Amino acid sequence: MEWDYVFRVVLTDECALSPLREAIAKELLPALLGGLVTPSEVDLMLLPARFGGTGIRDPLDRVTAAYPASRASTKVVSKSVQGKAPFHPGDHRATIRHALTQSKQQQDVAHKIKREAALPHIDRRRHRVLFRSAEYKTSGWLTALLSTDNNTGLDAAEFRDALIMRYGRHPPGLAARCDHCNQPLTVDHALCCKRYGLVIRRHNELRDTFAELIGMAWGGRWCTSGGGVEGGRGGGGWGQGGHRRAASFNICITDADAPSYASKNRSTNPLREAIAKELLPALLGGLVTPSEVDLMLLPARFGGTGIRDPLDRVTAAYPASRASTKVVSKSVQGKAPFHPGDHRATIRHALTQSKQQQDVAHKIKREAALPHIDRRRHRVLFRSAEYKTSGWLTALLSTDNNTGLDAAEFRDALIMRYGRHPPGLAARCDHCNQPLTVDHALCCKRYGLVIRRHNELRDTFAELIGMAWGGRWCTSGGGVEGGRGGGGWGQGGHRRAASFNICITDADAPSYASKNRSTKSILKQHETAKKKKYRSAVCDSRVTFCPLVVTCDGVWGHDANVFIAHMAHALLEKEEWKGRGFSRVSG
DSSP states (O other), X not given: OTTHHHHXXXXXXXXXXXXXXXXXXXXXXXXXXXXXXXXXXXXXXXXXXXXTSOSOOOXXXXXXXXXXXXXXXXXXXXXXXXXXXXXXXXXXXXXXXXXXXXXXXXXXXXXXXXXXXXXXXXXXXXXXXHHHHHHTTOOHHXXXXXOTTTTXXXXXXXXHHHXXXXXXXXXXXXXXXXXXXXXXXXXXXXXXXXXXXXXXXHHHXXXXXXXXXHHHHHOSOEEEXXXXXXXXTTSOOEEETTEEEOEEEEOOOOOTTSHHHHTTOOOSOHXXXXXXXXXXXXXXXXXXXXXXXXXXXXXXXXXXXXXXXXXXXXXXXXXXXXXXXXXXXXXXXXSSOOOHHXXXXXXXXXXXXXXXXXXXXXXXXXXXXXXXXXXXXXXXXXXXXXXXXXXXXHSOOOTTTTOOOOHXXXXXXXXXXXXXXXXXXXXXXXTTOOBOOHHHXXXXXXXXXXXXXXXXXXXXXXXXXXXXXXXOEEEETTEEEEOTTSOOEEETTEEEOEEEEEEEEOXXXXXXXXXXXXXXXXXXXXXXXXXXXXXXXXXXXXXXXXXXXXXXXXXXXXXXXXXXXXXXXXXXXXXXXXXXXXXXHHO
């Protein structure tokens, strides 16, 4: 493409290229197919030909990949020009190869994920032909150089019809009935009717082409008769070296989408289908759309449930395992001696590279699924991945650590994680008689749930602070106070009395959601309000004050994160906490 050079040398904003993509999606592709094209079809058609696309590349994908790859490829040259290092041609070539290979691998993963995300939104009856175009690489006619000498030339009508049928559509302008058998002339009938001129003509074209190519390959006289090619008797023949003999080849062209085959189609992914149609609906207590399935089958840190997609795992696990055991394999085969250090380094490199590729794939899969989910749920879905609010999904369940959840609590937490509404809510609030929605239940200060969860968090902090710094810490109202009778908060000998105030807020409350307020600004607003409210009391009593602000789904404010990090370091110094990782202690 003409713009590809610009993508490689200029860091371009994606917003600037949106009009270009829109022109391709709304003008070029509909003109090629002779009709409207859905967004999912656009995503599919803007893939490389080997992934089932048209070969017209998505400018937004290219701008994301081209500049970083170009920058990585020219690293040696850049350092040489800047005078930071001498120029070595060998290093330069190796850097280019490595950068382009890595970029291609990442793009291939991204294209595969994008294709899988688009397919569920396309009519299921078209999946067979779409699957073959990518799986069996039937895209040679799209990328071949057009030439009448090589029989690769297509006129405009042939090209359009081939492209339309590649995407499971029906070519326009078909006659109402077959000229030979008077049956309704559908695409299936045109491809199967043995009396229809098109079938016979294409069959004979393929037969004649094979006869010509076989003659060029092995010499001798090869003649066409009926459905095949015969020859090799008068010289030449088929085979290698001196082992040549006369041969006969018969051409058979079949329609793999004929009703007799398509009606017996079976799912090739029964495990994934069972997860999507049975397990996830059972967990959420209702139907789950294909986009929600894609989202939920991601790792927890990407906003998923942690239940991994078996198709993703089978794609990544075997290559990673094979790459990890390369040193051992060569040693067993007697090709090289075994070095434990090389083996460990190979394992680390292979697993790191596999994880990076999977992370890229998961991120793209998530971004591809989100546009197909109700926009009102995007805020909560964004937070689950951006702020890593998935600790409760991956934590070891234990009543001793207050991490135990009963079945109803787990189900409700999972439902709310994906912006859904828990079943079985009462019609009205018991305390203020307002309609009891999820928003009301999370905001009503008179509702029992809000007070109970607030007090649980307050008591947990009081216990942890006491374990970290000692002394007596008491709970009062909305916070935790103490440190006067010994202990205190701080490092080394610089300890002083402290007061902490708990604030839990619903970041999806209508007042925030209607203004599209960011989570960060909401937390900052509450921290500022708490400091302003307690400033005079803090100054008079000479104590340290820290507001602990958190959203209902576990996004902590800046001050709370700083304090939790201090507390984790203090706990790790205790005998009973030694040996645990910082990330595990800090949550």
